Amino acid sequence: MTETVISSRDNPLFKRLKKLADSARARREARMTLLDGEHLLTAYLDAGGQPHTLVRAASLDAGRFERLAGQCPHAKAVELSDALFAELAPVATPTGLLAEAAWLAPPAIEATPLVIVLEDIQDPGNLGSMLRTGAAAGATLAVLSKGCHDPWSPKALRGGQGAQFVLPLVSGVDIVDWLAGFEGESLALALAEDGNLYAHALTGALALIVGNEGAGLSQAVCAAASAAIRIPMPGRIESLNAAAALAVAVFEAARQRAT
Known part of the structure; x- marks a missing residue:
């Protein structure tokens, strides 16, 4: 050499x-x-x-x-x-x-759609972690808004630990337009909503939507979703961070699909 x-x-x-x-x-x-x-x-x-x-x-x-x-x-x-x-x-x-x-372009995953939709995730480590979580849970696609950090940055790649190589992803997307064309149910993870994640059937074609670390989801995206649901939190903390919320939701979907 x-x-x-x-x-x-x-x-x-x-x-x-x-x-x-x-x-x-x-x-x-x-x-x-x-x-x-x-x-x-x-x-x-x-x-x-x-x-x-x-x-x-x-x-x-x-x-x-x-x-x-x-x-x-x-x-x-x-x-x-x-x-x-x-x-x-x-x-x-x-x-x-x-x-x-x-960049690699992973082949499409032939399975019932389980899409993670990320709006304006700014921190590269968070973004990489979310892609890693989605890939580990069997997500079939990641959809990233125009305001998301670059998923191919060195820091996002470190956070993803190889997720970008195996999970198909599209970036720079108008989330509202994408949701309008999605042939399945789209669930916005939000606070103060009546829908309980664990009481919801997550086995069909599904998109799980998570918003910015500080601001959460925009009103326009929430309105474009089929429904908004919450993760029950019996402890004395009012919210989870975006990466943790996605992990709970996508693995609940994976659990339901496995059983």
Whole structure:
């Protein structure tokens, strides 16, 4: 394996990687992203992807990197100084490994629709966690509003832990228009509603809608949904965060479908 050593910020490849790390527009135009760490790279390979470039920090064990590079025969291998690598890493304590990779388009899942619909989720970790939860519960599609964070950002990918590689998703969607064309029941998870999640049949074609971390769902989306339902909370807390609410709802749907 031959590595290219990059020591300057003016290097064209480093500039390209930096744009992918920092810019949603650059990722969207190239349909490329950066995968951070061995786990994400392995999940990407398991899903049938092959990275374009493998990048290691100089401090990463060369033997470990060479073993990973052996699974990516067409990837260009690059070594960066730890300081340059830290400029690309999405976390304060870098893993030492990045991969430049094309977006994957998972095939449609042939099952009764179980769609997670996310309106204006701003935090990349929350968004990734929601996609991971949906994928784990057997969701067939994720629909993201125009106001959602970029699902292919390095931080959202870390939160998703491979969900973006296996769960079909569409982003930049007008949720009200999408709901109008959905041939199934759409349930908005909201506070102070009479409908009880656990008393509702969730076995048919279903879309579960969750809103922004602070503002919740917009009035327009709530009005476009078939119904609004609440998660009963017997404790002395008035609400769940968006990721937890989605987890409760989508796994209740999974439980009902299994039984």
